Every structure is written in structure tokens, then in C-alpha cells.
Amino acid sequence: MKKTTICYLLGIEYPIIQGGMAWIANAELAAAVSNAGGLGLISPDAGMALNADRVEHLRSQLRKASSLTDKPFGVNLPLPVARVKELIDVVIQQRVSLVVTSMGDPMSYTYYLKDAGIKVLHVVASVKHATRAEACGVDAVIAEGCEAGGHIGFDELSTLVLVPQVVDAVKIPVIAAGGIADARGFIAALALGAEGVQMGTRFLASHQCLAHRNAKEAVVKASDMDTIVTCRKLSPRRTLRNEVTTRLTEMESAGASAHDIETFLGTGRVRKAEIDGDLVNGEVYCGAIVGMITEIVNAGEIVQSIVSASEAVMTRLNKLWS
Ligand SMILES: Cc1cc2nc3c(=O)[nH]c(=O)nc-3n(C[C@H](O)[C@H](O)[C@H](O)COP(=O)(O)O)c2cc1C
Secondary structure, three states: OOOOHHHHHHOOOOOEEEOOOOOOOOHHHHHHHHHOOOEEEEOOOOOOOOOOOHHHHHHHHHHHHHHHOOOOOEEEEEOOOOOHHHHHHHHHHOOOOEEEEEOOOOOOOHHHHHHOOOEEEEEEOOHHHHHHHHHOOOOEEEEEOOOOOEEOOOOOOOHHHHHHHHHHHOOOOEEEEOOOOOHHHHHHHHHOOOOEEEEOHHHHOEOOOOOOHHHHHHHHHOOOOOEEEEOOOOOOEEEEOOHHHHHHHHHHHOOOOHHHHHHHHOOOHHHHHHOOOOOOOOOOEOOHHHHHOOOOEOHHHHHHHHHHHHHHHHHHHHHHHO
């Protein structure tokens, strides 16, 4: 395939980004994706021990990734994360070329990052947030629909309706995220006007991702009905259904407040599932695409198979117009 604007912007071969995934988007995963021609992102807390210094942990993750690839890779920084300014300074010192910010106001650090020569992409879930991110000077937006695993927008717009509206509203490149796992989703995203895709759930079930084997196997076993959106009053997120989501649904139906939900969840439920493998008491962030994931494979193969299978998808589409 020919390169899109995102490929030139990020210095990559194929416009496929492995999204940040709290606790589990580690250096090995990011390097494998980047080596295959996509772009891998490291999450600052990936593989971090509970009492570790998160700034030093990120520094060691970045060194590790640099030792595994000479291709570009980036860092995902959810803006509310603790010590974000110090994390940004490590990113600058280690000469990382790209940061994907999410879950906060892009006004806070975009100029600081751009002054240091770093490309900034911001994750958005509405047209309003996309135009705001553009006004803040980001290089591209990632339009993430509510099919996505993990935190989603309050308005729950699907990728199919969100992406073309964002494409029409901004002049900067748009990357589609949410509900993409194979060549069909990839081509559909490009047809909607996106210049590339970001995927999370598909990469969770890869050998290089450090998620616990229980979480990966649960993803492989799950079918189309096995994810659910909870915490709509607090911070909506899509996860695998389990005992925790059953309790959350009961609480929400009974009118529990955001505070009650927050108290019930406490801290560390995602880490408990995705790192410790406790699928009863933890939360596995997971996208609605989960039913399409049937095996754990190498992260590089995910990129390569999307690119190679895209030709067959295009051939089928071309036949419809020939
Ligand atoms: C396990 C998991 C954890 C995630 N954590 C983060 C995160 O820390 N920061 C972020 O910006 N997005 C996060 N996401 C969203 C992904 O980066 C990506 O945008 C999303 O997974 C795309 O949708 P998909 O799951 O349908 O592929 C997470 C997704 C998953 C599945």
C-alpha cells in the first residue's frame, strides 16, 4: 500500500498504531509493532511494580525499547496520570519523537511538547473535543468510538459515525480507533476518511504484550456479547463482563452515585486482572471487537496480516465497481 500522511508524519511504513494500554503496553510490545512497520506506544506504568518510581520506570522502558528497535515508537500519556510533567521531561530527555495524550485538556502540555520537537496526537471522542485539540496545536487526532476497550467518551458515539464527522470538522489528519481488528476494519477506517488506525484489544492478545495469560485467554474465548460499558456516571469504560461488572450494573440500576461506584471500585482493579490474572475481582479493559480474536499471535504478525489481507478486501471492493 502507499503511505498516508500519518506515515510521513510519524516516519512509519504502515498507518497502524498500537494504542497505549495502562499497565500492559510494554517496551517489547511497542518495539515488535514498530519493527513490523507500524507504530508502538509505551504506557508509563507498563510492568511497573506497585512501589516503583514511575518516572524512573518509564526511563528504563524507553531504554529497553531503544535497544529492541531503531524504528520510531511513542509514549501514551493519559493527562491525569500522576507526575505527568516529570514523565514528559523523561520523554524529552530520551528523544522520543511522539506522544499520544488522552483523557484531559490538550491545552495543558501540547505546546510544551511541541516546543521540544515532539509530535503530539490527542485521543478524542467527539467533534467538539477534536476541534479543541486542533486549536491547541496537536498534529493529528485519534477519533475513538465507543466500541473501544478501556475508557470511552460519555456520549458513546460509534467509530462509524464519529470518524467521518471529525474528518469533516478538522484540517489535521484523523486516525480511527475502536472496533478495528483486521483488514476489513482497516479499510473501512480509511474509507471513512481516516489516515490510519489505532488498535488496542487485538494487541492485548499478542505474545509480546505483558498482560497476564488469564486475561489473554479470556479475550480469545470471548464472543461478541461479552463486553459491557459500565461506570456511565463516573468514567465510562468498556470491559469484559464478569462479577465486577455484574455488581456495577446492579449498583447503577439501583441509582448509585458516582461516589458510591468509585468507593466500590477502589484502586487497582485493572492491574489485578491484567497483571495478576484475577478475572473475578479485577477489570479487563476490552473492546467490542473481542469476538473476532481467536488466537494469541506475535504483535508483528498483526500488522503484517492486516497489510497483506487488505489487498483481498480492496479486490472485492474493486469488483463491485468494475
Ligand atoms: C486493555 C486496554 C487498556 C487501555 N488503556 C489505555 C490507556 O492507558 N490510555 C489510552 O489512551 N487508551 C487506552 N486504551 C485504548 C487503546 O489505546 C485504543 O485506543 C483502543 O483499544 C482502540 O479500540 P479497540 O480496543 O477496539 O482496538 C486501552 C485499551 C485497552 C484494550
